[in-house]
Amino acid sequence: MLHLVLAxxxxxxxxxxxxxxxxxxxxxxKRGKGPGALLLDLSFHYSAAxxxxxxxKRGRPDIVHLALLEALGSPLNKVGLLKVYVHTYANYLIYxxxxxxxxxxxxxxxxLMEQLLEVGKVPPDSxxxxxxxxxxxxxxxxxxxxxxxxxxxxxxxEKMKLMELxxxxxxxxxxxxxxxxxxxxxFKKETKALSDLKISIFDESLDAWTVVSRxxxxxxxxxxxx
Ligand SMILES: C[S@@+](CC[C@H](N)C(=O)[O-])C[C@H]1O[C@@H](n2cnc3c(N)ncnc32)[C@H](O)[C@@H]1O
Numbered sequence: 001m002l003h004l005v006l007a008x009x010x011x012x013x014x015x016x017x018x019x020x021x022x023x024x025x026x027x028x029x030k031r032g033k034g035p036g037a038l039l040l041d042l043s044f045h046y047s048a049a050x051x052x053x054x055x056x057k058r059g060r061p062d063i064v065h066l067a068l069l070e071a072l073g074s075p076l077n078k079v080g081l082l083k084v085y086v087h088t089y090a091n092y093l094i095y096x097x098x099x100x101x102x103x104x105x106x107x108x109x110x111x112l113m114e115q116l117l118e119v120g121k122v123p124p125d126s127x128x129x130x131x132x133x134x135x136x137x138x139x140x141x142x143x144x145x146x147x148x149x150x151x152x153x154x155x156x157x158e159k160m161k162l163m164e165l166x167x168x169x170x171x172x173x174x175x176x177x178x179x180x181x182x183x184x185x186x187f188k189k190e191t192k193a194l195s196d197l198k199i200s201i202f203d204e205s206l207d208a209w210t211v212v213s214r215x216x217x218x219x220x221x222x223x224x225x226x
Contacts, residue, residue, distance in 0.1 A: 002076065002175060002219050003145050005085045006067050006208065007138055007191055009181035010060035012090040013117055014040045021048040037118050039110050057182040058089055064181050065109045066209040068102055074216045075225050082216065085141060086181065092117065093136040100130040138178075142194055147176035150195045153215065154180075154187065155205045157198030162214055165199060166222030169215075177215055181208045 018024050019035045027044055028035040042049060042059035049059055064086060076082040077098050086094035094116070103109045112131075116122045121129035142150060149172050160168070169175045178195065180187055192198070201214055220226045 001081045001083060002169060002177065002216070003083050003085070003147055004071060004212065004215070005087055005138070005141065005176060005178045006064060006181035006212075007087045007178045008057060008187060009064045009086050009088045010058050010183060011064045011086065011088050011113060011181070012040055012058065012092075013114070014038050014045070015052065017052075018045070018048050023048040033114070037114055039114055039117075041110070054089070054185065056184040060183050061110055061113060062106060063183065063208050064113075065102070065106055066207075067179070067181055067212045068096070069104065070209045070212045071216060072096070072098070072100065072102060074213075074220070076216050076220050076223075079225055081219075081223070081225075083145075085145075087136075087138045087141055089182070091135060091137045092133050093141050095132040095134075097128075097130045138191055138194060142176065145176055146174070148172050148174045149197065150176050150178065151197045151199055152178045152187070152192065152195035153201070153211050154198050155200050155202070156186075157200040159200050159203075162201060162218040163221065165201065165215065166218030166220075169219050170222040179208055179211050179215070 014024060014035045024035050028038060031038055039061050040049060040059040041061060045059060052058060071077060071084045084096050103112060112122060116131050116133045120133055122131040123129060
């Protein structure tokens with residue numbers, strides 16, 4: 001089974017330092033919720049958020065949406081050999097049941113994530129929720145999964161052909177692959193320190209969802225699923 005973590009994901013509620021900004025107040029009023037219950041999205045909030053620390057790694061829930069649709073819709077997930085998790089920039093961990101059907105529509109996905117971060121699970125009254133969110137960092141998650149190897153996907157890693165990567169992952173009893181779910185910039189040094197191997201699949205930086213798709217495909221081919 002392949003464990004996949006979308007790490008340092010650019011998905012968080014609007015930080016308190018922005019709550020009084022006129023643009024944020026207007027947005028919150030329009031959405032009919034308090035700003036702390038809404039996701040930060042740079043396509044709506046850029047002029048209020050542009051001075052935030054690490055701005056290039058924040059406010060892009062669309063990256064998580066596309067990467068999750070890619071992973072959850074894969075043949076690997078359909079045969080029960082994929083487990084996907086999200087670790088966010090603000091250190092929340094999101095646990096995803098493989099049979100969840102996420103909204104295809106972005107605005108509905110945002111509403112779902114807002115409910116998840118507010119209540120901690122979706123559906124809110126379920127004993128076996130489709131999604132769970134709790135505070136925690138990447139080392140907590142890796143400790144829980146207890147993989148045999150942690151592989152960090154990065155354009156700065158050792159160059160490897162996809163077919164080789166598939167075989168390598170298949171040769172490991174319990175591999176965990178980390179892919180950054182942010183727009184630009186590097187992983188934190190704590191994240192890099194948690195990895196056993198750093199692998200690049202192409203000379204240039206690729207979008208997170210493209211890397212998700214390639215890693216899963218490599219594993220599926222090595223395993224003979226597709
Ligand atoms: C858009 S990139 C992150 C930003 C990127 N470091 C930059 O500054 O352009 C999203 C993620 O995809 C993965 N990734 C991107 N390009 C890659 C490559 N050539 N090989 C392996 N992984 C890659 C990394 O995990 C990275 O964090």
